[in-house]
Amino acid sequence: MKTVKQSRGRRSARARADDGTVSAYTLILVAAVLAFAGLVLDGGLAISTKVQAVSDAQSAARAGARELDVAALRTNSVIRLDPVAAEATARQWLARTGLAGTVTVTPDTVTVTVTTSRRTQLLQLLGLRSIPITATATAEAVRP
Numbered sequence: 001m002k003t004v005k006q007s008r009g010r011r012s013a014r015a016r017a018d019d020g021t022v023s024a025y026t027l028i029l030v031a032a033v034l035a036f037a038g039l040v041l042d043g044g045l046a047i048s049t050k051v052q053a054v055s056d057a058q059s060a061a062r063a064g065a066r067e068l069d070v071a072a073l074r075t076n077s078v079i080r081l082d083p084v085a086a087e088a089t090a091r092q093w094l095a096r097t098g099l100a101g102t103v104t105v106t107p108d109t110v111t112v113t114v115t116t117s118r119r120t121q122l123l124q125l126l127g128l129r130s131i132p133i134t135a136t137a138t139a140e141a142v143r144p
Contacts, residue, residue: 038122046131049118053135056097057114061139064090064103064110068141080107081141111138 067085072078083105090103090112101114117130 034122035126038120038126038128042118042120042123042128042131045121046118046133049116049131050133050135053099053114053116053133054137056094056099057101057112057135057137058139060090060093060097060101060103060114061110061112061137063093064105064112065139065141068144073144079141079143081105081110083107086110108141109138110141111136 064086065081067082067089069078069080069082072080086105087103087110090105090110094101094103094112094114099114099116101112104111104113113134113136115132115134117132119130120128123131
């Protein structure tokens with residue numbers, strides 16, 4: 001039986017064909033871990049921003065819904081909003097929070113839609129710079 005010895009500097013053809021495979025797998029694994037971490041981190045930050053946007057929209061809508069038409073309430077006991085004052089109050093509330101949004105007033109409700117975005121931290125590495133966020137809230141005028 002003959003024993004074939006290989007010199008230490010030589011590698012088989014199969015070993016040379018596998019060059020770089022670990023690097024490719026490592027690269028794919030690192031990209032997947034970064035994407036997952038980005039979804040967790042940036043997704044959590046986006047949810048936090050959404051919760052704050054909903055809170056601000058609700059506060060602005062409630063502030064606008066307090067602007068009743070006092071004359072109609074006193075003379076006819078009808079609960080309805082003063083549309084100009086309700087819209088102005090809701091917009092002022094939004095201006096204090098620094099958010100952009102729209103205000104819609106009907107005779108008895110105020111609807112506020114807030115639009116904002118959250119800059120991403122890790123997902124920027126994958127090309128996603130920000131996550132758009134929209135929140136809507138409606139408040140109804142009630143008897144004081």
